[in-house]
Amino acid sequence: MHLPFATDASFSHISVNPIHPTFGAEVREVDFSKPLTDEVFSEIYSAITKYGVLVFRNTGLTDEGHIAFAKRFGELDDITPYLALGRKNRLKYNELFDVSNVEFDGSILDPESPRGQGNKGNGLFHVDSSFNPRRAGYSLLLSHELPPPGMGGATAFADTRTAFDELPVDLKADLVANDYVAAHSIHHSRKLAAPEFYADRNPLDYPMGRHKMVQRHEPSRRMNLYIAAHIHHIEGLGPEASQKLFDRVFTHCTQAKYVTEVEWKQPGDLIAWDNTCVMHRACHSLELGQSMNVYLWWP
Template identity: 30%
Template sequence: MEIVPLGPGFAAELRGVRLADVAADDAVYAVVRAAFEEHSVLVFRDQEVTDEIQLAFSRRFGPPEVTKVGSQGTGSHFVTLSTIGPDGKVVPADHRLSLRSKANQLWHTDSSFKRVPALTSILSARIIPARGGETEYVSTRLAFERLDAPMRDKLESSFAWHDYAHSRSQIAAGLATPEERAALPPQCWRMVWKNPVNGRSAIYLASHAYAVEGMEAAAGKKLIEELMEAATAPGTSYLHPWRRGDVVMWDNRATMHRGRPWPAHEARLMVRTTISATEVDGVETMRLPSSQAAE
């Protein structure tokens, strides 16, 4: 197996390995898991991907999420990210599927709005547009390390509130349905997630974050915006140009990502599996000690 660095201080391509190898071989999995902890974003090119192979690979890293209400794939372990309607045609720009794709163009980390956040997401390319539709990543671990010491100390004892409806409202009012709002109440997480394997810390934020526990609303919003801006500064990202057969996995504890636009008339079909974080992944250290909501 060859590990080829890709991004500015994070992200790597793993060559000479198949998803099925990782699923079946403990030694191969151990190498890939170590690379995941080190590089945060891993790229696997030219994979023969089926739902069964992707799920077997995903289970190696922990328990797969059950897809939430309101998503394509609800009740399964797969999230279907598609702008193809039931008739096989690309839906119009104002269709809910298109608006949800647009919401994914906000910087975010997956599942920070859930009762159990995500360790990793695994995304496979099934149908891709001729141009555009890349996924862009930044390392919130490196962003944390760029902060001055007083700010790092402050964030390590701070908590932020995350809400799915908040991020969706930035695209269109009512994009989050009443059923989604009921199933996904706001969650509060520590603003720094320390990796239990290597001890490195990362800012834990997303477009879902809307308030800082214990801070006045405007001040908390300002802090979140400043941290998001610093984490996504020019020159700090890795932009992944998709090819059919690509699989990319990323550490939701240590990165943010966003989709990039593509021509509205072109189809795009991606399939994502998401692995829940466990106590082994440090999730217990992230929980707010009290259950009081931010004002």
């Protein structure tokens, strides 16, 4: 199998090594100790357009460097609205989102705490911020501290462009003909992951993001399945039909042949991905790091 991408990309300023037959690559020969030239960033952008997921090892990035790199992709998200009422941001900048298991005072997060329960949803395949009206484009996750070797440390990704290409004929025809819109809710995915803790939470009591399930991925011009565990229902269908269709598409997209796991090896490792052509999930709850989302800038 080879990569079916819309436009060929050649690389002379960076080294790009695929990590899966259809998507994902490790990028080398990028010097983050100084501002990236336009030529280098252009090739990084071409690589993420082609592969969807890029892995950069031992970057040495500071918080400021992390933010500067993310800004090259577009407008940054502000994490302030995501902070629970009264919770302080442990990190210096509001562009950085704390995805660690560390509390503000440096103690280890209690997995039974509200934040710990909410974090369980990160273990479900999803795309960032699909529960908002404006989708997130790119996410850049930088590791700062990792669990000891052998105790886990990976993020899984699913290739939703190739999954669209290889849909069963009848399912693809149904999705394309009906142009379904799905309603995404963070309360729904949290309830799926921690049903007892969120037993009294009704996702319908909260706003949802509504997005088409089949979309064109504009940078590559390939079609994509925009799907996530955040999906509460598919509009225009009854509950049973909605769940049946979602389950069929989601199960198709998360087959082993469309999934790769990226191991976090050392502090300074960074993974960048495009939420509009891949899903991701945490393979455990121990990785310590910080990320930021970049808003979409294409129509």
